[in-house]
Amino acid sequence: MDGERLFLxxxxxxxxxxxxxxxxxYPALDGNETVAGSGADVALVLIIGRGEMPSFRGALSSAEMAAVINYVRNAWSNRGEPISAGEIDAL
Ligand code: HEC
Structure with missing residues (x-):
């Protein structure tokens, strides 16, 4: 699963x-507090949507969400522990 491709x-x-x-x-994701905080918080933004940002529920599978979250949490200056598709299913 190519998180960078999914992000692009x-x-x-x-x-x-x-x-x-x-x-x-559109908020920066580089150096963003939510992105740095936890993969679960980012997953909730993707599942629920936020403000002008659409929900990705249905559009992306849990495995795809995990891949794109792990990409943004470790792209640019960000460094974060990975989240699994199973953890996203549990949300
Ligand atoms: C149509 C434009 C659009 C797209 C596409 C989009 N976003 Fe967003 N995103 C936004 C906007 C606007 C906000 C701010 C929402 C608010 O707080 O009102 C946001 C907020 C966020 C936040 C929360 C940032 C914070 O400061 O709390 C994260 C994380 C995020 N987006 C990640 C993503 C990821 C990952 C994707 C791709 C899977 C994505 N977004 C796709 C527009 C978009």
Whole structure:
């Protein structure tokens, strides 16, 4: 499962390839507190959606969500422990 590919296909149009987002429109994911916090918190944003951001429930499988979350949590300056598809299923 290629997390970078999933990010480019599903997230980069808003959050940008460099993870810096667009000022006052799309938050940066590089250095973002939620992204740094826990994979489960990021998973909840993807499952539920938030504000202008659509839910990815149905659009991405749990395995795909895990791959893209693990990518953003370890891309750019971010470093975080991986989350598994099973942990996402449990949410
Ligand atoms: C259509 C544009 C759009 C797409 C596509 C999108 N997002 Fe978002 N995202 C947003 C917006 C807007 C917010 C801020 C929502 C709010 O707080 O009101 C956000 C918020 C977030 C947050 C929370 C940031 C914080 O500061 O709490 C995370 C994490 C996130 N997005 C990750 C992703 C990931 C991963 C993907 C791809 C699977 C993705 N987003 C796709 C627009 C988008």
């Amino acid at each position: 296909d599903n997230c980069a149009e808003c959050h940008q390839v460099d993870g810096r987002g667009v000022a006052n429109v």
